[in-house]
Every structure is written in C-alpha cells, then in structure tokens.
Amino acid sequence: MGDAGFFKGTSAAQDSRFSDKEQRLRKTLKFPPEFDLKVDMKRVNLQVMRPWIAKKVGELVGFDDEVVIEYAMGLLEDSSQPVWTTSSLFAISHSSDS
Numbered sequence: 001m002g003d004a005g006f007f008k009g010t011s012a013a014q015d016s017r018f019s020d021k022e023q024r025l026r027k028t029l030k031f032p033p034e035f036d037l038k039v040d041m042k043r044v045n046l047q048v049m050r051p052w053i054a055k056k057v058g059e060l061v062g063f064d065d066e067v068v069i070e071y072a073m074g075l076l077e078d079s080s081q082p083v084w085t086t087s088s089l090f091a092i093s094h095s096s097d098s
Contacts, residue, residue: 046076 053072058064 041076044076046073049076 050069050073054064054069057068057072061068
C-alpha cells in the first residue's frame with residue numbers, strides 16, 4: 001500500500017509491443033529514388049492534380065472511389081506531415097500489387 005504513488009514497470013514507449021506500426025511498415029517498403037526529392041507544396045496546384053489522382057484511383061481500385069480520392073487529396077493538402085503523405089499514398093497504391 002505504501003507504493004500507491006509510484007508506478008512500477010515500463011512505459012508504452014519502452015515496451016516493444018507498442019511500437020510504431022507505421023514506422024515499421026515504412027522500413028519494409030522500398031521507395032523509388034524520386035521520393036527523396038523535396039517538394040514545396042505551396043507551389044503545387046492541387047486542383048490540377050485532382051483529375052490525375054481520380055484516374056489513377058480508378059485504375060488501381062477498378063472504379064472511381066470518392067472516399068479514396070478525398071483521402072489522397074486530404075493527405076496532400078495537410079502540410080503538417082509531408083513525410084507521412086508519400087509513404088501513406090505509396091502504401092495505398094501498392095497494396096493491390098500483393
């Protein structure tokens with residue numbers, strides 16, 4: 001009872017069972033060399049890219065899936081995590097290959 005104010009054991013960060021699954025996935029994927037290039041997303045016109053994304057989603061999924069298209073556009077518009085964007089889109093686009 002005297003140890004009520006002291007937490008024993010390990011934290012979630014120290015326990016390997018609670019590792020970052022996305023980081024582990026990114027390590028297993030092989031990215032093309034073009035992914036190493038940095039892009040200033042402020043200079044990219046995303047409305048020009050939308051038709052290409054819709055066409056590519058249609059090719060990969062087999063039909064125009066608005067949810068996937070909006071998800072891809074949302075990832076590109078979110079400037080807070082640019083590194084995650086490319087790996088997320090790459091994982092989505094290559095998930096149908098396996």
